[in-house]
Amino acid sequence: MRLMITVAVGFACLLIGLPAIAQQSRGPLRIEITEGVIEPLPVAVPDFIAETADAANFAIDIARVVAADLIGTGLFREIPKNAFLSTPTSFSSPIQYSDWKTLNAQALITGAVATGSDGQLTVKFRVFDVFSDAQLGDGLQFGGAANSWRRMAHKVADAVYSRITGEGGYFDSRVVFVSETGPKNQRAKRLAVMDYDGANVQFLTDDSAIVLAPRFSPTGDRVLYTSYETGFPKVNVLDVGTIERRALDVQAEALTFAPRFGPDGSTVVLSLSQAGNTDIFKTRVDGGPLVRLTSTPSIETAPGFSPDGSWIVFESDRSGTQQLYVMGANGGEATRISFGKGRYGTPVWSPRGDLIAFTKQANGRFHIGVMRTDGSEERLLTASFLDEGPTWSPNGRVIMFTRESKGAAGARALYSVDITGRNLRRVPTNLSGSDPAWSPLLR
Amino acid sequence: MKSGAYISGMGHGGLILWALFGGLFLNARDPLPVQASNVSLISSEEFAALALPNEAPVIAVETPVSAQPSVQDDAPIIVPASEVSPDPPKPEGVKPPAAEGLPAIPESPITPQTDVVVQAPNAPAAPAIDEQSETVQPDQAPTPAPAPRVAPIAAPAPALDAEIAETTAPEIAPDESADTPAPETPATAPKEAATEIVTEAETPRFAPKTSQRPKVRPVRPVQTAKQDEPGTDPISDAVAEAVASETPEPAQPTGPPLTGGQIEGFRVAVGNCWNVDSGSAAARVTVTVGFSLDRSGKLVQNSLKFVTATQGESGAINAAFEAARRAIIRCGAKGYELPLEKYPQWKDIELTFNPEGMRIK
Numbered sequence: 001m002r003l004m005i006t007v008a009v010g011f012a013c014l015l016i017g018l019p020a021i022a023q024q025s026r027g028p029l030r031i032e033i034t035e036g037v038i039e040p041l042p043v044a045v046p047d048f049i050a051e052t053a054d055a056a057n058f059a060i061d062i063a064r065v066v067a068a069d070l071i072g073t074g075l076f077r078e079i080p081k082n083a084f085l086s087t088p089t090s091f092s093s094p095i096q097y098s099d100w101k102t103l104n105a106q107a108l109i110t111g112a113v114a115t116g117s118d119g120q121l122t123v124k125f126r127v128f129d130v131f132s133d134a135q136l137g138d139g140l141q142f143g144g145a146a147n148s149w150r151r152m153a154h155k156v157a158d159a160v161y162s163r164i165t166g167e168g169g170y171f172d173s174r175v176v177f178v179s180e181t182g183p184k185n186q187r188a189k190r191l192a193v194m195d196y197d198g199a200n201v202q203f204l205t206d207d208s209a210i211v212l213a214p215r216f217s218p219t220g221d222r223v224l225y226t227s228y229e230t231g232f233p234k235v236n237v238l239d240v241g242t243i244e245r246r247a248l249d250v251q252a253e254a255l256t257f258a259p260r261f262g263p264d265g266s267t268v269v270l271s272l273s274q275a276g277n278t279d280i281f282k283t284r285v286d287g288g289p290l291v292r293l294t295s296t297p298s299i300e301t302a303p304g305f306s307p308d309g310s311w312i313v314f315e316s317d318r319s320g321t322q323q324l325y326v327m328g329a330n331g332g333e334a335t336r337i338s339f340g341k342g343r344y345g346t347p348v349w350s351p352r353g354d355l356i357a358f359t360k361q362a363n364g365r366f367h368i369g370v371m372r373t374d375g376s377e378e379r380l381l382t383a384s385f386l387d388e389g390p391t392w393s394p395n396g397r398v399i400m401f402t403r404e405s406k407g408a409a410g411a412r413a414l415y416s417v418d419i420t421g422r423n424l425r426r427v428p429t430n431l432s433g434s435d436p437a438w439s440p441l442l443r
Numbered sequence: 444m445k446s447g448a449y450i451s452g453m454g455h456g457g458l459i460l461w462a463l464f465g466g467l468f469l470n471a472r473d474p475l476p477v478q479a480s481n482v483s484l485i486s487s488e489e490f491a492a493l494a495l496p497n498e499a500p501v502i503a504v505e506t507p508v509s510a511q512p513s514v515q516d517d518a519p520i521i522v523p524a525s526e527v528s529p530d531p532p533k534p535e536g537v538k539p540p541a542a543e544g545l546p547a548i549p550e551s552p553i554t555p556q557t558d559v560v561v562q563a564p565n566a567p568a569a570p571a572i573d574e575q576s577e578t579v580q581p582d583q584a585p586t587p588a589p590a591p592r593v594a595p596i597a598a599p600a601p602a603l604d605a606e607i608a609e610t611t612a613p614e615i616a617p618d619e620s621a622d623t624p625a626p627e628t629p630a631t632a633p634k635e636a637a638t639e640i641v642t643e644a645e646t647p648r649f650a651p652k653t654s655q656r657p658k659v660r661p662v663r664p665v666q667t668a669k670q671d672e673p674g675t676d677p678i679s680d681a682v683a684e685a686v687a688s689e690t691p692e693p694a695q696p697t698g699p700p701l702t703g704g705q706i707e708g709f710r711v712a713v714g715n716c717w718n719v720d721s722g723s724a725a726a727r728v729t730v731t732v733g734f735s736l737d738r739s740g741k742l743v744q745n746s747l748k749f750v751t752a753t754q755g756e757s758g759a760i761n762a763a764f765e766a767a768r769r770a771i772i773r774c775g776a777k778g779y780e781l782p783l784e785k786y787p788q789w790k791d792i793e794l795t796f797n798p799e800g801m802r803i804k
Contacts, residue, residue, distance in 0.1 A: 027791070027793075028733060028790075028792050029788055029793070030792075031706060031793075032794075032795040033795065034797045034798075034799065034800050035710075035711075035714045035800070035801070036718060036719040038801065075720060106769060106773070131772045131776070132768070165720060165723060166724075166759060166765070167725075352724075397722060397723075420721050421803075
């Protein structure tokens, strides 16, 4: 009887196991790949075709701006034009994929520029996946005034970047910053705005008063900043289109600074110092009640909203050293998220919502770093004599910040770095600047 | 008794002789080599001049004034409330910049951003097929990334079908004519390696690499269940019937499986073209791609398809799939080097691209 049971169980196991074995051995060969390469993607950007005679310069310049935008990300590498085996002769001419495969170009961007009788410029482009012998997405064209040709070039680059990487671009955006002139101990500061790549600098204020910490609104049409026009710090709001400005309507006797817009564009969170104590408050940009969010004897400052507006990250020395904390948008108990060695400050929530950028001081050096919103996975991206004040690109991929060189003649300049810690670059402006704040993508 | 005396005498005699002449033999050895160095005589002043730079320099430490300048910039000047003017003076308006060479503050509003119209252009013309251009073959795989493995001696990437070993050895095929044919052994080669560690801090262009993932177990050949003829045993009959009903189709791949080295070689070949953007959302998506190869190792046209992916946004999944697709197409442009005799094993392949070890952490 026992033998019978044993035989039966054995056959039952066989009955269950055989299909599984057969299933495993049937079908395609399955392999997992865990090691790839990290290198810039080779792209070819021939000069755009000038479809009208007076569009010749625009055709060249726009192609160069598109290429510069893509190469500046560190994710692409441009194939030099002198290596081309063929170039498109017209926007509709067929693509000789084999020529571009020979150059190992993985993407090809072609375009054409034309000017209309009304002075309007038209830019159209296509992206080709060379090794698939196919066009990547549909062709697009942009129309606008001739003097906005750089914006159109940035828009082309944004579209190309998005199609290849699957993520939104950040090229058609602007940066507001504090332009600084003069010696280190007597610097004149003015608000200025520029394209993300340092072009088209325009000033928003004069140098009659110290200005600090400008912050764009979510729509990019207004800027909050701290001004010392009265001799004391006060939060001002400035309309970028009209450069009209006014002080935020909060307690007149209080010192207000470190403002930042909420994601709705109407809520403002700021630091308010009164009777020697600094706490975080919330109000509305067009006036409204001042709502206290923190109430401790320590210094709470540098608040900033999460993209969904439900959380606020800020810095506080309530633990004895300067650390980062997160609390609900209506205040309440705050959770400390930074525990590393050193001091943490100027936290900024990523537009993606997954990371918080910060300034860290440790061992006599300053760093720009990122961490998860719960404080985990801290990574330091830069290290120098003085790095501070991070701001996120609209797609959450790049961080711009201020770097000051050492010494009495040390100058402040704007730098950018990819969130991977690679592609550290100085923003090409002729001005000394600090406190950058990135705008959203322009419309 | 006498033999003992003789032995003792000979031993003592030998000892005396060694004591007398042993030193002579030692003295005859070559003297130890003497190391000599060329020296030059210098004066005490010259010595002092040479020694001077070795003295510890006076280091001028320039300490930042502020422990946290960002806070300092934003920090208010704390004053008693009574000193704060309730009504701040109105700004005098924007003045033109004093510094030369800087653009003036525009008196008129900044030019509003131009509205950009997005339109679809005319339909592109279908590209004509140029037979001559088709004869031009694309380049082989791009330059691979620096070897993630550090070894005392740099080693190039091994051949596709080579097994990883400490030494390089050619493949040995069985010699049918030999009396005692040698066993078949695959070619071996040391794993690709570099001689130094390149960190992100030193060269920020490269991403951190992690340790290699465990190898996937090679697919075993199908072991077809041998069915006995129906007998009188009802249990055996039932089992045979159940097996026949559960596995109606025989296993497709037949013949010997790919060796671990061959699979690793294929994995490396595709991985060399798999370009991972470690900072993107796509780097958090593991995607599986299926495709078929012809006997020359080239991709069968239109066979490449999306199989599955881990959860993620559609854009990230699409970007991950595109990166995988480009890798398979690019590095297989000339055909993957796989053993023809094992074609049924690699005719259909599903590659899972797992970037977990490459994403930033």
